[in-house]
Amino acid sequence: MELSTGALLALAGFGGGAVLGVAARVGRFCAMGALEDWFLGGDTRRLRAWALAIAVAMAATQVLAHAGLIDLSRSVYLGHAIPWSGAVVGGLMFGLGMALVGTCGFGTLARIGGGDLRAVVTFLVMGVSAYMAMGGITGLLRRVVFEPRGATAQPAPSLDALVDKVAGLDTGALPGLAVAVVLGGWALGGGSFRQAPRLIWSGVAVGLAIAAGWLVTARLGADPFAPQKLESFTFVRPLGDAIVYLMTFSGAAITFGIGSVFGVIAGAFAGARLKREFRWEACDDVRELRRHLIGAFLMGTGGILAYGCTVGQGLSAASALSLTAPVTIMAIALGSRIGIAWLVEGDLRGVFARVRLAFGRQDP
Numbered sequence: 001m002e003l004s005t006g007a008l009l010a011l012a013g014f015g016g017g018a019v020l021g022v023a024a025r026v027g028r029f030c031a032m033g034a035l036e037d038w039f040l041g042g043d044t045r046r047l048r049a050w051a052l053a054i055a056v057a058m059a060a061t062q063v064l065a066h067a068g069l070i071d072l073s074r075s076v077y078l079g080h081a082i083p084w085s086g087a088v089v090g091g092l093m094f095g096l097g098m099a100l101v102g103t104c105g106f107g108t109l110a111r112i113g114g115g116d117l118r119a120v121v122t123f124l125v126m127g128v129s130a131y132m133a134m135g136g137i138t139g140l141l142r143r144v145v146f147e148p149r150g151a152t153a154q155p156a157p158s159l160d161a162l163v164d165k166v167a168g169l170d171t172g173a174l175p176g177l178a179v180a181v182v183l184g185g186w187a188l189g190g191g192s193f194r195q196a197p198r199l200i201w202s203g204v205a206v207g208l209a210i211a212a213g214w215l216v217t218a219r220l221g222a223d224p225f226a227p228q229k230l231e232s233f234t235f236v237r238p239l240g241d242a243i244v245y246l247m248t249f250s251g252a253a254i255t256f257g258i259g260s261v262f263g264v265i266a267g268a269f270a271g272a273r274l275k276r277e278f279r280w281e282a283c284d285d286v287r288e289l290r291r292h293l294i295g296a297f298l299m300g301t302g303g304i305l306a307y308g309c310t311v312g313q314g315l316s317a318a319s320a321l322s323l324t325a326p327v328t329i330m331a332i333a334l335g336s337r338i339g340i341a342w343l344v345e346g347d348l349r350g351v352f353a354r355v356r357l358a359f360g361r362q363d364p
Contacts, residue, residue: 005223010259012216016209016233017109017263020311024110024264025271027202029053031310032103035336040344045196048187049203050314055184056207057319061214062160062176065320070218073155074230077322081156082307084327086146090305091313091328095335097298099343100291104310105235105299109261113268117282121289122296127239129300134237138301146305159321176321209233210315217256232319233260234312236303306331 003011023029027049034046064070072078098104101122103111108126111119132138160175187203188194213232221228238257245252272278283289303309306328308317314332317325 005220005226005228006253006255008220009217009228009256010254012220013213013233013256013259014263014266016213016216017260017265018267018270019205019209019263020106020233020260021110021113021264021267021269022271023202023206023267024107025114025268025277026275027198027205029199029202029206030103030107030110031314031332032098032107032336035333036340039337039340044190045193045199048190048193049196049199051183052187052200052203053206053210054315054318055180055187056204057210057315058176058183058207058321059180060208060211061319062173062180062321064211064215066173070214070230072158072214072230072320075214075320076229076231076307077313077317077320077324078156078158082322082324083146084324086142086305086307087313087324087328088331089146090302090307091331092335092338093298093302094306094309095302095332095337096339097295097300097302097335098310098332099336099339100295101299105239105303106264106309106311108296109235109239109264110268113265113270114272115278115280117280118288118292121283122292122299123239124243125293125296126236126300126303127241127243129297130236130304131240131244133301133304134240139304142305157323159323162323179321206315207319210311210319213256213260213316214319221256228256231256232316234308234316235261235264236300236309236312239300302335 020029028046029049030046031050034050037043037045038047061070061072065072094104101108103119105126108119108122112123129138133142159179160171160173163171163175193199210232214230217228217231221230234257238255238261241255242258242261245254245258269278283292299309303312306313307324308314308328310329310332313322313325313328318329
């Protein structure tokens with residue numbers, strides 16, 4: 001039986017998602033966990049793993065792009081201008097929701113693979129709220145407030161295009177490779193991080209998976225009879241797409257994103273079984289359930305406003321050298337810090353003081 005282009009892409013997404021799921025469960029690769037370690041304990045090891053993943057993804061993606069294997073201008077991050085207000089407000093909302101839930105969309109899928117029933121609730125609410133923000137009642141507000149008419153008509157600038165314009169010459173992949181070297185150097189500069197092989201291999205594996213996502217959707221998706229969009233991993237809209245696909249299987253088309261959702265769950269399940277950590281969990285009380293419902297709504301809505309999540313903007317968009325990626329990443333980090341201060345400390349007075357303290361600590 002010959003598989004359709006969509007089915008082939010879904011299988012590729014499943015495989016890459018499985019790698020991400022294993023990295024989450026076995027390698028402890030988690031954006032919220034990295035920020036919590038840094039904010040509350042000054043431990044930057046998991047943050048360095050994330051920086052290493054960005055460095056690997058960026059270097060590999062830029063080499064592929066400048067070798068002519070992928071055209072990043074076709075991606076959602078560079079295909080049209082992303083409103084800066086959406087990147088900031090959406091990032092803050094996503095970060096706050098992430099703190100309330102305790103993880104992001106990617107981490108939610110990894111938790112489902114480990115038997116966490118709270119994550120199933122988060123998955124459903126996040127997916128539905130993402131669809132609401134795209135074309136539902138909150139989508140109307142998004143279009144009126146964050147996307148005024150004509151704002152997205154022009155292509156978005158990238159870091160390498162900006163450097164080329166300023167320098168007046170074609171620098172090729174050098175800007176991306178330079179940023180990757182800086183990030184990778186910082187990541188590997190921590191002595192305790194270099195002594196944590198699981199964190200190192202998880203960062204490298206995730207980075208390679210992001211670059212592979214671009215390559216697979218570029219090559220397989222170039223079907224003249226059924227062209228597919230160029231994309232890599234992100235976990236906001238695909239959660240809603242997966243829900244719709246499960247409900248309308250006979251009349252729905254499977255995609256790379258849908259395959260990646262189920263791939264992360266499968267990889268996390270395998271990782272949890274391997275580490276003997278699989279166990280059924282549920283909310284302790286009504287307050288915890290309420291926190292997850294609110295957090296999931298904020299992540300689904302904020303992720304659409306920001307055109308991505310910790311993986312979509314933090315890794316995929318960053319690997320494409322999107323200028324909105326660092327803005328969204330910083331907004332997500334600030335939103336999560338505000339959420340942590342609210343939950344752990346009971347007020348917001350220590351937000352910036354704790355950030356300064358975290359910066360002041362030295363990782364051995």
